[in-house]
Amino acid sequence: DHRDLHSFPTRRSSDLLPQLEQDDHFAYIFGYEDGLVRPEGLITREEVATIFYRLLTDESRMEYLTREQNFGDIMNDRWSITPIATLAKSSMIVGYLDGEFKPDQPITRAEFAAIASRFDELTPTNMAMFSDISGHWAEQVINSSALKGWINGYEDGTFRPDNYITRAEAMALINNQLNRRVNKEGIHPDSIMFADNDPSAWYYETVVEATNSHEYAERTNVKDPEKWTAITENKVWP
Numbered sequence: 001d002h003r004d005l006h007s008f009p010t011r012r013s014s015d016l017l018p019q020l021e022q023d024d025h026f027a028y029i030f031g032y033e034d035g036l037v038r039p040e041g042l043i044t045r046e047e048v049a050t051i052f053y054r055l056l057t058d059e060s061r062m063e064y065l066t067r068e069q070n071f072g073d074i075m076n077d078r079w080s081i082t083p084i085a086t087l088a089k090s091s092m093i094v095g096y097l098d099g100e101f102k103p104d105q106p107i108t109r110a111e112f113a114a115i116a117s118r119f120d121e122l123t124p125t126n127m128a129m130f131s132d133i134s135g136h137w138a139e140q141v142i143n144s145s146a147l148k149g150w151i152n153g154y155e156d157g158t159f160r161p162d163n164y165i166t167r168a169e170a171m172a173l174i175n176n177q178l179n180r181r182v183n184k185e186g187i188h189p190d191s192i193m194f195a196d197n198d199p200s201a202w203y204y205e206t207v208v209e210a211t212n213s214h215e216y217a218e219r220t221n222v223k224d225p226e227k228w229t230a231i232t233e234n235k236v237w238p
Helices: 045-055 058-064 081-089 109-117 139-147 167-177 204-211
Strands: 214-216 228-231
Touching (some): 045 081, 045 167, 058 081, 109 167, 167 204
Antiparallel strands (some): 214 228
16 A cells, blocks of 8 residues: 555645544444454454544545545445545555555555555654664654654564554554543443453553544543543444
8 A cells, every 4th residue: 555655745735635533532443243343353454444534524525525436356336435435536545556455455554554644744753763664665654653652663672564453553543643542530431342352451442442432521631531421422424
């Protein structure tokens, strides 16, 4: 998905980029038919397109909304065609050189960081944020995402850019990008919980944040954890 990586940061000013919803904290991840959310499972390219489609502001979504697309492997009856076509029209996602989008393919940590970074201008740095990204095609976006606090590496100082990203890792990046964060004390008692979201896991609050539409008390600092005041109905998208 990195075909146009080196051109996208300067393609247009940030105020003209499609915008992501910052204030309305609706659920953007839903469980599977078996009632699980699979935080440690992998996430596919079409699932990523669908998540960012949901997270667009209503104005940005309507500006680019379409079902027209030119990927050779996306048929008109595919469940994700509107998110894929809309994100492609806005240049937030791209396909491969063979003309395909490969919707069922898992996405790497570097590819995910690249897509997220297309919604903002890069923060340039000469500092190496991780020990294993020097010369990597996504070095710029990984460093930028780390400086913005969107991503974290591993305890050994690596980022492992070519590893596939898990669903929980993807939620963590998005929550950080949108300043969405809650701790156990701030979670509303009526929240939806999934049997496979272990309360002792590092991602527990991350998954709860991503899977519950909620209202929250005003914060003095967007970096502070939220105190939820109500669980609300899930958003419906065109």
